[in-house]
Amino acid sequence: MRISSRLTIAIHMLACIETFKATRKVTSDFLAGSINVNPVVIRRLLSRLKAAGIIKVARGTGGAEIARPLNEITVLDLFTAVDCVEGGDLFHFHEHPNPDCPVGRNIHTVLDGKLLRVQQAMEAEMQRITMADIIGETRDIIAAQS
Amino acid sequence: MRISSRLTIAIHMLACIETFKATRKVTSDFLAGSINVNPVVIRRLLSRLKAAGIIKVARGTGGAEIARPLNEITVLDLFTAVDCVEGGDLFHFHEHPNPDCPVGRNIHTVLDGKLLRVQQAMEAEMQRITMADIIGETRDIIAAQS
């Protein structure tokens, strides 16, 4: 299974919030229009990002804004905030290896650490990418197009 | 979504095939018993591993054996052989960003390379783990228990 598109949607959301903050109020409907998904999907993600302290959402009056400096928001922060892998484990281990088999009895012990290192390698690379990088590049490309 | 347990099952299968090759014929039913999944699940994975040139399966008479030196079979080989992520892409990108929005129009360009680097970091770590490592450690643990 691929990692949920919640991650790329969340990145897109932050890029929009920052890009349009000076020109308009960035509502869930506006974000839904840019990303092309249902507004409720956006609101569910706004909730999670708010709970993680990444954004602030104005109840009633509406509009979202980013709560931290862009270079202090990494892709890993978003990945964990929107809960892309259940229980935080990237790999789904088969649940019931046979304890009566010498291999089945020990396979977890042998593999768990190795799989964790794989996940950590992925997360370390995610941590190197900040929203400042992404939004900076986006701004440059948009400027070159206009 | 987590990565399919097909990966850990495939690793377990190879560990069993190697561990028991001297003492018994390793059939899909025997593997299913150690892993505790349905034999058909095992046979489907045997098919894929065979297609990848990792194992040989004796039709009719039965039994599986490993086709390459253990230190030339990496976890990455198994990951790709059993097709753990659809289309080879680890991340599911939202499908239809709005081309009329400057962010939606460019989000793919900005993100694709970065997401690929994350995936490559994960795969590089997978490539460092060989079945020789895994089976060696398993053998040591089993020996210490008996």
Place this chain on the structure above:
DNA sequence: AATAGATGTAATGTCAATAGTTACATCAAA
């Protein structure tokens, strides 16, 4: 040959997660 014990694979069912959608309670500024 016939048999026994395997593999190969199609067909079907169940379950869980994702995502779409409708509906509505709630909130805050004008």
Place this chain on the structure above:
DNA sequence: TTTGATGTAACTATTGACATTACATCTATT
């Protein structure tokens, strides 16, 4: 008080993983 938002529950559809049954096919052995 109205308006335009957010917050969230409820329901549905779709998809992938995995279980299971069934059966065709293969090959060593008798």
